[in-house]
Amino acid sequence: MRTTLAMVAAEVGVSKATVSKVLNGRPDVGADTRVRVERALANHGYVPVRRAPKRKRVRTVSLVCDDLLSPYTSELMRGIVSAATEAEVDVVVAALESWRRRGSGGAGILVAACEVSEKQAKALDRAGQPVVAIDALKLPSAEVVTVGSTNATGAIEATEYLLRLGHERIGFVGGPETSSCGQARMHGYLAAMSQAGLRVAPELVSHGTFVTATGVSEGRRLLALEQPPTAVFAANDAIAVGVIEAARLRGLAVPADLSVVGFDDTVLAESSTPPLTTVRQSLQDLGAYALKTLLSLGDGVTPGLRHVELATELVIRSSTGAPAPSNCREQ
Structure with missing residues (x-):
């Protein structure tokens, strides 16, 4: 039969609590009582039950x-x-x-x-x-x-940078119209264009999803216009990479024929060809x-x-430059 605390307590004539205190090294037990309890525990070969420590709730x-x-x-x-x-x-x-x-x-x-x-x-x-x-x-x-x-401030900074380079016909490819961050970036773009006294033709603004395929399809549409843009501000890096691909498919060089700016500064920005000028949000x-x-x-x-x-912060890389003289057109 396995020895229990109750058995040791009954033999010594103390409570179970006192035996437990001795086992746990508590100081509030008299010296004589402690000796008698320890002797009884040893005589019975008592082995305390080791319970697994409680796991910390994560x-x-x-x-x-x-x-x-x-x-x-x-x-x-x-x-x-x-x-x-x-x-x-x-x-x-x-x-x-x-x-x-x-x-x-x-x-x-x-x-x-x-x-x-x-x-x-x-x-x-x-x-x-x-x-x-x-x-x-x-x-x-x-x-x-x-x-x-x-988002709006970052978009203003990106658009103003393109304007300083000499671009006037600047396209915008955004994400879903229901996306508030995408809307803020579009409004920043429109605000910078308006501040510069430039009218934005409706065909220069479009929306899709925040994926590369949107940049390819909308980039091809923009570049097929009778008066294509000389620069495109994309609402994220994935769209911007798609616009660069659309330019390549049309035989155009970036930035010689088309400047492209993205937003986010994800891994796509540095790994694209050429490396992408973009608005960095950490x-x-x-x-x-x-x-x-x-x-x-x-x-x-x-x-x-x-x-x-x-x-946010504008990070300038190799996807932007001044428009070629032959590409400078009236807005």
Whole structure:
């Protein structure tokens, strides 16, 4: 029969609590009592039951994206995971289209998506967890905190740079019209053109999705115009790379025949041919800031602002230059 604390306590004439205190080295036991308890434990060959230590409960954050494979998402994830590791938080990544509430144990939800359907918005609202949206979008609630970049300011800087190079007929290829970051970039472009006193012909502005195929198709359309643009500002790097490919397919050189500017400064920008002039938003910083904001919300900290924007910066590379004299046309 296995010796128990109760058996030792009964033999010595003390309580189980006293025997437990002796086993755990507690100081609040008399010396004589301690000796008698230790002798009884030794005589019985008592072996204490070793319980596994309780695992520390790890908080979990859900990252819900509409495109898990894009360079934009990859850069965001690097910043989010780095900040999560520092905060000892696990990150669970899911595609928006297949995301489902996984219970109430999560610390919150990060949303990185251009569009959120009404059904998806309601699901996020029902989750009962703090939500932080990266770049503003159709939100489940007006109370959701959003974190983004100075999209309009970045677009103004990019367009003004092209204007300083001498371009006047500048095209714009954007993402979905429902994307608020894409809209901000378009409005920045239009504001810079208006400030320069230049009218933007309707055919110079188009929209699609934030993928290379959009740049190829819309780039080919723009370059087939009777008066094609001498420069194109694209709403992200993937679209810009597509525009460069459209120029190549038409036998045009970048930047000799067409200047191209992107937005984001993802891995595509430096690896494109030629390397892409683009507006840098620090996506890793953006992801880290969003994660820290979400954890603060979970801890009950009320944010000072419902929308925070991180600064952008124009990075000049080889995809832009002055227009060729033969390409300078009236707007």
